[in-house]
Amino acid sequence: MTPMLARSPRVIVIVGPSGVGKGTVVRALLDRYPEIWLSVSATTRPPRPGEVDGEHYYFVAPGEFDELVAAGDMLEWAQVYGLHKYGTIRHAVLEHLAGGHPVLLELDLDGARQVRQTMPEALTVFLAPPSLPELRRRLESRGTEGPEERDRRLATAERELAAQDEFDAVVVNDDVDQAVIQLASLLGLPER
Numbered sequence: 001m002t003p004m005l006a007r008s009p010r011v012i013v014i015v016g017p018s019g020v021g022k023g024t025v026v027r028a029l030l031d032r033y034p035e036i037w038l039s040v041s042a043t044t045r046p047p048r049p050g051e052v053d054g055e056h057y058y059f060v061a062p063g064e065f066d067e068l069v070a071a072g073d074m075l076e077w078a079q080v081y082g083l084h085k086y087g088t089i090r091h092a093v094l095e096h097l098a099g100g101h102p103v104l105l106e107l108d109l110d111g112a113r114q115v116r117q118t119m120p121e122a123l124t125v126f127l128a129p130p131s132l133p134e135l136r137r138r139l140e141s142r143g144t145e146g147p148e149e150r151d152r153r154l155a156t157a158e159r160e161l162a163a164q165d166e167f168d169a170v171v172v173n174d175d176v177d178q179a180v181i182q183l184a185s186l187l188g189l190p191e192r
């Protein structure tokens with residue numbers, strides 16, 4: 001690879017089980033590296049209090065989501081936790097890459113597998129908890145899900161943890177600052 005290509009912007013896919021602190025790590029990474037663009041996904045999930053359409057997600061009706069898929073407008077999509085559909089809007093990713101920005105995709109395991117097929121140059125990173133009991137503790141203490149939803153997320157977490165060897169890199173979220181330093185280094189960005 002030429003030095004030019006080694007420095008060119010790329011796609012980074014972050015997958016991590018619910019409760020691992022993905023949101024916190026991603027926010028800290030973007031605060032320090034505002035040149036990274038975080039993709040805004042489309043979802044059929046209803047907005048949570050405080051979530052803004054077009055900022056956190058594009059909240060769409062199921063029929064509209066299916067039309068986007070049928071039109072080939074989704075880079076990848078998945079039904080997450082067997083409930084709602086989530087997908088990455090292809091043209092937005094390509095535009096930001098063309099504009100010189102590294103693009104960050106926060107996906108579930110199925111989505112990461114699809115991107116690996118269609119964009120093999122993407123860097124895939126698994127954000128892991130220090131342990132499964134610690135993940136359970138974090139999920140319980142944040143208290144945003146009821147017991148049934150929490151169990152569903154923990155079952156998915158076990159499936160995700162079992163797949164971490166598929167990823168280009170595993171970053172353990174023991175300390176947010178250390179996780180950000182590792183992610184920046186994987187992206188070839190200078191320490192700030």
Ligand code: 5GP
Pocket residue numbers: 016018041042045076077078080086087088106107108109110111112
């Ligand atoms: P939440 O409902 O908590 O916002 O997100 C649930 C899960 O959906 C998260 O683990 C997140 O990584 C995943 N997710 C969000 N957007 C996308 C997307 O565009 N594609 C896929 N495959 N997963 C997504």
